[in-house]
Amino acid sequence: xxxxxxxxxxSGNVIINDTIENLHFVGxxxxxxNNSSYGDFPGYGGSNxxxxxxxxxxxxxxxTGTPVAFIKPTDYSxxxxxxxxxxxxxxxxxxxxxxxxxxxxPPEIYCFxxxxxxxxxxxxxxxxxxxxxxxxxxxDSRVQPLAITGGANAVAPSDxxxxxxxxxxxTGHSWNYSSNDHDFRCTNRYNEYTDSNINTSNTxxxxxxLAQAVYKRQQHGYKESCGFLGCCCQDHHSTAAWWxxxxxxxxxxxxxxxxxxxxxxxxxxxxxxxxxxxxxxxGGGSYSTGSMPYTAKTINLQSxxxxxxxxxxxx
Amino acid sequence: MFNYVPSKENYSxxxxxxxxxxxxxxxxxxxxxxxxxxxxxxxxYVNGSVEIIGGRFNKPSEPNVSKHVGEYVxxxxxxxxxxxxxxxxxxxxxxxxxxDVVNYESSNALRFGYGNLNTGTNFDTYDKxxxxxxxxxRSWIDxxxxxxxxxxxxxxxxxxxxxxxSLPVPYDSNLATVLNNDLQSxxxxxxxxxHAGEGNWVAIxxxxxxxxDNVATKFRLYKTSRxxx
Numbered sequence: 001x002x003x004x005x006x007x008x009x010x011s012g013n014v015i016i017n018d019t020i021e022n023l024h025f026v027g028x029x030x031x032x033x034n035n036s037s038y039g040d041f042p043g044y045g046g047s048n049x050x051x052x053x054x055x056x057x058x059x060x061x062x063x064t065g066t067p068v069a070f071i072k073p074t075d076y077s078x079x080x081x082x083x084x085x086x087x088x089x090x091x092x093x094x095x096x097x098x099x100x101x102x103x104x105x106p107p108e109i110y111c112f113x114x115x116x117x118x119x120x121x122x123x124x125x126x127x128x129x130x131x132x133x134x135x136x137x138x139x140d141s142r143v144q145p146l147a148i149t150g151g152a153n154a155v156a157p158s159d160x161x162x163x164x165x166x167x168x169x170x171t172g173h174s175w176n177y178s179s180n181d182h183d184f185r186c187t188n189r190y191n192e193y194t195d196s197n198i199n200t201s202n203t204x205x206x207x208x209x210l211a212q213a214v215y216k217r218q219q220h221g222y223k224e225s226c227g228f229l230g231c232c233c234q235d236h237h238s239t240a241a242w243w244x245x246x247x248x249x250x251x252x253x254x255x256x257x258x259x260x261x262x263x264x265x266x267x268x269x270x271x272x273x274x275x276x277x278x279x280x281x282x283g284g285g286s287y288s289t290g291s292m293p294y295t296a297k298t299i300n301l302q303s304x305x306x307x308x309x310x311x312x313x314x315x
Numbered sequence: 316m317f318n319y320v321p322s323k324e325n326y327s328x329x330x331x332x333x334x335x336x337x338x339x340x341x342x343x344x345x346x347x348x349x350x351x352x353x354x355x356x357x358x359x360y361v362n363g364s365v366e367i368i369g370g371r372f373n374k375p376s377e378p379n380v381s382k383h384v385g386e387y388v389x390x391x392x393x394x395x396x397x398x399x400x401x402x403x404x405x406x407x408x409x410x411x412x413x414x415d416v417v418n419y420e421s422s423n424a425l426r427f428g429y430g431n432l433n434t435g436t437n438f439d440t441y442d443k444x445x446x447x448x449x450x451x452x453r454s455w456i457d458x459x460x461x462x463x464x465x466x467x468x469x470x471x472x473x474x475x476x477x478x479x480x481s482l483p484v485p486y487d488s489n490l491a492t493v494l495n496n497d498l499q500s501x502x503x504x505x506x507x508x509x510h511a512g513e514g515n516w517v518a519i520x521x522x523x524x525x526x527x528d529n530v531a532t533k534f535r536l537y538k539t540s541r542x543x544x
Contacts, residue, residue: 043433044433046431176430179431225504227373227541228335228352228354231354231373231375232374234373234379270429
């Protein structure tokens, strides 16, 4: 760069120049519908029925360029994560998962794009830095550049459930045994990262929700019944299974960034076969609230960079 | 034992001369291929008399295949059950010889008892006797009669239910003795209905109230017998 403008921070890192495209505030995404569920296992009424619940809020924003979204919680006690980001034309959509079943207090989504993608402003004073082509902006002080106040790497614990370990499969139960003995809630499972810049008033964060986990508990039961002289002995099998799919989610506390999990989907299936049906004897019964999305495992579990910022700069 | 079921000679009851004997155990392949042997005998009592007789039949060579067949003793109809998916527990329907189909729906109480399922209802919109603790299922014929089936826990319960609906009790004097002294012997099966663990399963004895145009018209008691009863 023979000519131009360059700004560095106290560590000597370049903050602004003609090649680094700074992010600028383009607006808050508009919240549409929401989907709330999984306060417990659908269709199940026995022990360890409770789950943490989740609400998925759907947001959209129209802008050119690819927005980087920050979540500004309204209820800082809840876990948040952006589980899907997609685009149609210039309209971007965000699916934001929030723990709990109440759709009240939804988070706000602050969106940032490259300086050149921010709509023109009528402001007449400020500083603009262009690329060497002289037309593409890398920085524009008139349109609220993103000021990052902190950040680090964070990863959720590999085991998302309050009961430790993989729940697994057990056999040897009595016929129709179906009592869940694994606590699938996830609120106690997280890694915390200290960051003195985090408060529960204005702090917002951006961190991808990439990790997914599926945990399943399965119980097999059995009995045998026979007729005259041991004739026509029939096997009676039963299977009960509980499964939960989790997405990584995050929580802000004073001076803490927590990486943990939120329930995304869950199901309970029960099947029991007896004598083939009739006379109120029961058929080869089965019941399921849905198929498991994957086999039991945790995937994409890796340390992710998160950044935080002060949302009040953009209100 | 059957008088009206088609191919009635293909069904062998406990008391029939062609029923299984000790030596058959070692000669299963020599048993007649067309013969179905009674495993559970079901008699439906109304007002002290048998209304329907039938049961579960098996072949020793195919123990996991059953037929459930019966007939009204007055010859008005026969019934055979066939698989029907949909309900989580009661996955069958009864086909009457006149073409009517008896549909079944398990209750919330039965689903919870079987598999901790919390779906279904307990048919609260019906006129239900408060003497009953567990309503187990509903059956119905489209455009016809409905039947609410419940768990019998004592003879007194049956008497109280009969009083509630102003219907005659279904049992005769012999069954009255059984109900008083050995209720579990006429169970359809045993199920861990209260989730109390092995050794504490509930003997499922069934009775029902038949409704026609929302009026209780019939009180049925299902008696199940086994070869050694």
